[in-house]
Amino acid sequence: MAYPVMFNPFFLLMSLSILLIHLTLYQAVNGGFSVNLIRTKSTNAHSQRVMGTTYTNSYAYLGQHLLELSIGTPPVKIYGILDTGSDLIWAQCVPCPNCFKQLKPLFDPKKSSTYKNISCQSDKCHQVYTGACSPENMCDYSYGYADSSVSHGILASETITLKSSEGKPVQLSDITFGCGHNNSGTFNDHEMGIIGISKAPTSLVSQIGGNKFSQCLVPFHTDTSIASKMSFGKGSEVVGDGVISIPLVNGISGSSYSNLYFVTLLGMSVEDTRFDISNNPETIRKGNMLIDSGTPPTVLHQKLYDEVFNEVRKQVPMNPITDDPDLGTQLCYKTSTNLKGPMITMHLEGGDIHLSPIQTFIPPKDGVFCLGFSNTSNEDIGTIGNFAQGNFLMGYDLEKNVVSFKPTDCTK
Ligand SMILES: *[C@@H]1O[C@H](CO)[C@@H](O)[C@H](O)[C@H]1NC(C)=O
Ligand SMILES: *[C@@H]1O[C@H](CO)[C@@H](O)[C@H](O)[C@H]1NC(C)=O
Numbered sequence: 001m002a003y004p005v006m007f008n009p010f011f012l013l014m015s016l017s018i019l020l021i022h023l024t025l026y027q028a029v030n031g032g033f034s035v036n037l038i039r040t041k042s043t044n045a046h047s048q049r050v051m052g053t054t055y056t057n058s059y060a061y062l063g064q065h066l067l068e069l070s071i072g073t074p075p076v077k078i079y080g081i082l083d084t085g086s087d088l089i090w091a092q093c094v095p096c097p098n099c100f101k102q103l104k105p106l107f108d109p110k111k112s113s114t115y116k117n118i119s120c121q122s123d124k125c126h127q128v129y130t131g132a133c134s135p136e137n138m139c140d141y142s143y144g145y146a147d148s149s150v151s152h153g154i155l156a157s158e159t160i161t162l163k164s165s166e167g168k169p170v171q172l173s174d175i176t177f178g179c180g181h182n183n184s185g186t187f188n189d190h191e192m193g194i195i196g197i198s199k200a201p202t203s204l205v206s207q208i209g210g211n212k213f214s215q216c217l218v219p220f221h222t223d224t225s226i227a228s229k230m231s232f233g234k235g236s237e238v239v240g241d242g243v244i245s246i247p248l249v250n251g252i253s254g255s256s257y258s259n260l261y262f263v264t265l266l267g268m269s270v271e272d273t274r275f276d277i278s279n280n281p282e283t284i285r286k287g288n289m290l291i292d293s294g295t296p297p298t299v300l301h302q303k304l305y306d307e308v309f310n311e312v313r314k315q316v317p318m319n320p321i322t323d324d325p326d327l328g329t330q331l332c333y334k335t336s337t338n339l340k341g342p343m344i345t346m347h348l349e350g351g352d353i354h355l356s357p358i359q360t361f362i363p364p365k366d367g368v369f370c371l372g373f374s375n376t377s378n379e380d381i382g383t384i385g386n387f388a389q390g391n392f393l394m395g396y397d398l399e400k401n402v403v404s405f406k407p408t409d410c411t412k
């Protein structure tokens with residue numbers, strides 16, 4: 001940066017205060033800590049949809065993983081969807097003329113002594129892709145998702161408290177979040193917002209000041225009393241036998257998904273039958289798969305989806321259900337026990353990720369198991385959804401720019 005800017009006293013003051021905040025936050029997580037996640041049954045994908053294409057998501061009653069955190073002073077509990085596919089933390093706020101129904105009370109900024117509005121001149125407002133000036137000079141944000149869910153409100157800063165599974169709560173001050181006054185979409189009444197954990201400066205991970213975190217999501221049909229787990233900072237490294245580390249590919253810079261986590265999918269196998277996206281790997285677009293904890297199914301481009309679908313159908317020694325309109329065009333089977341389906345492998349640039357039936361066959365209702373994949377007409381981007389992420393200890397190392405997968409029983 002040019003000297004004249006560096007020596008501007010105002011600039012110095014600003015950068016110093018930003019540095020101080022980061023220093024305190026970093027100290028807070030220096031020792032690292034873990035939190036439990038809660039699960040809900042809901043239908044939808046909330047992640048920002050890449051390149052404006054939507055996809056069929058006909059799964060009913062499917063799962064999101066919720067992170068409990070408290071906002072404000074005195075603290076108010078918020079359960080937000082854990083979403084690697086989104087940049088911002090937001091919660092529904094009073095007044096809420098246009099909100100979805102939630103069971104627990106809404107967060108009321110007027111009742112919190114630590115609530116501060118962020119002005120639209122603030123750098124923090126510029127960190128939000130859609131930050132704009134409200135008539136009162138506040139930072140108006142609006143944030144849209146894959147399934148056309150929207151949150152619209154005012155950017156604010158607050159004290160946030162995370163319940164650590166080690167017992168001691170972790171308190172973080174001056175955390176930027178969206179106070180959503182106008183939110184709609186496909187949320188269920190247990191959900192109160194979204195906790196974005198992308199690489200964006202506004203995400204929870206960035207604001208904690210850490211550059212690594214890990215998650216261990218329990219498979220979808222685990223008893224809801226068993227929590228998934230997430231760790232931040234020291235102790236969240238994923239190491240040891242069986243770890244597969246895949247390089248992360250940066251999203252297109254300047255786009256609304258520049259801070260999301262992408263890997264490159266080369267092809268898929270159903271047992272030993274392999275389907276490549278292209279005969280010439282050089283022609284495959286780098287970063288063609290988004291890793292998204294906020295989308296339940298794994299979303300594949302139509303051609304690969306059809307190939308995998310047909311091969312699974314060929315290999316499962318049962319007749320699929322064809323007479324249940326609830327199931328749409330999904331590939332589903334009636335069985336009282338976990339389906340004994342084929343192993344499905346994702347061939348990623350950097351390594352192969354093997355998915356067993358517990359990660360690929362999802363029971364949308366009792367006694368029915370469906371292939372947890374979905375299709376998109378978008379050739380450029382697919383999604384590794386949260387069903388497939390179950391029973392992997394997944395470590396994100398933002399310094400080395402890799403995501404590591406370690407097969408793990410996340411219910412233990
Ligand atoms: C997904 O596949 C089904 C059946 O194979 C098809 O009817 C539907 O149009 C596809 N959806 C998209 C978004 O490509
Ligand atoms: C924040 O902004 C809103 C709307 O602009 C205003 O009603 C509210 O009083 C402000 N709160 C604080 C603490 O400044």
Ligand SMILES: *[C@@H]1O[C@H](CO)[C@@H](O)[C@H](O)[C@H]1NC(C)=O
Nearest residue numbers: 097098150152181182183184
């Ligand atoms: C809320 O959002 C809806 C749809 O996005 C819009 O029509 C309406 O004007 C918004 N209301 C407020 C108060 O921002």
